[in-house]
Amino acid sequence: MAQANLVQSGEIRPLQRLEAFVALRLEALVKYARYRQTLRELNGLTNAELADIGLSRPTLRRAALEAVYGSKEING
Structure with a gap:
């Protein structure tokens, strides 16, 4: 409640x-760690899996990014 009052009055x-x-x-670091772990696990799978x-191998980074950060349009 006090925090809401501070934000409304512009006093943070x-x-x-x-x-x-x-x-x-901290949230960014946790997400990055989750991304790296996901990528490691995907890299551990066989081509058949x-x-x-x-x-496929070339799509693993994008798949890991989408799994952790959500589907976002990536330009470039």
């Missing part, structure tokens, strides 16, 4: 900004 304390920054960075789930 520096500590709150730091906490928000740390939380966002990958084919069974509709993947």
